[in-house]
Amino acid sequence: MEILVLNRQRGEKVPSGELREFAGSLARSAGLSDAGFSVCLVSDRKMQTYNATYRSIRRPTDVLSFLDDPEDRSYLGDIVISAQTASRQAAEAKHSLRRELEILIVHGYLHLLGYDHETDDGDMMRLQRKLIRKYCHGE
Numbered sequence: 001m002e003i004l005v006l007n008r009q010r011g012e013k014v015p016s017g018e019l020r021e022f023a024g025s026l027a028r029s030a031g032l033s034d035a036g037f038s039v040c041l042v043s044d045r046k047m048q049t050y051n052a053t054y055r056s057i058r059r060p061t062d063v064l065s066f067l068d069d070p071e072d073r074s075y076l077g078d079i080v081i082s083a084q085t086a087s088r089q090a091a092e093a094k095h096s097l098r099r100e101l102e103i104l105i106v107h108g109y110l111h112l113l114g115y116d117h118e119t120d121d122g123d124m125m126r127l128q129r130k131l132i133r134k135y136c137h138g139e
Contacts, residue, residue: 001027002036002075009043012083015098016041022102026109026135037076037112039105047082060085063104065111079108095138102136 005020023039042050047060054064062085068077081104083097090100106128115124 001034003027004036004038006038006040007083008046009041009083011043012041012087012097014041014083014101018098019101019105022135022137023105023109026106026131029135030131033073033076033113035073035076037109038078039108040078040080041083041101042080044082044084047080047085050080062086062089063108065108067112076109076112079105079112081105081108099137103132106131106136 001024003020003024005016005023007014007016019039023037027033027035027037044060047064048058050064051057051059051061054066055061060082062082064080066078066080068075081101083101086100086104087097090097093100110124110128110131115127117124117128
């Protein structure tokens with residue numbers, strides 16, 4: 001399983017190596033899939049562009065997931081996270097940026113696996129809370 005973490009922003013200091021280890025550990029330990037995926041950290045400006053292009057919403061969001069090829073499950077797709085939005089959310093929640101980024105990786109990963117919190121009667125959010133309790137750092 002190949003996990004890539006790409007830091008394409010300069011505003012926040014992010015622990016790319018630790019996030020790669022976390023993402024790989026989550027995927028292996030949760031046993032939900034052995035397919036690879038990428039995590040790309042971007043600025044609010046870039047995230048706003050993605051959000052406008054793919055969701056017609058003209059403001060940044062915290063995380064977006066892009067499935068690769070539903071027929072080829074060897075590579076799930078890409079998780080894009082706004083590091084600036086994650087930093088603000090971490091401050092509001094009074095925990096570390098690392099924990100917030102891990103939470104967003106869990107959320108994006110579940111979307112790559114096909115979960116949809118808008119239509120699944122709470123299944124995704126229940127599983128997300130379970131995975132966060134089990135795998136995310138408590139800082």
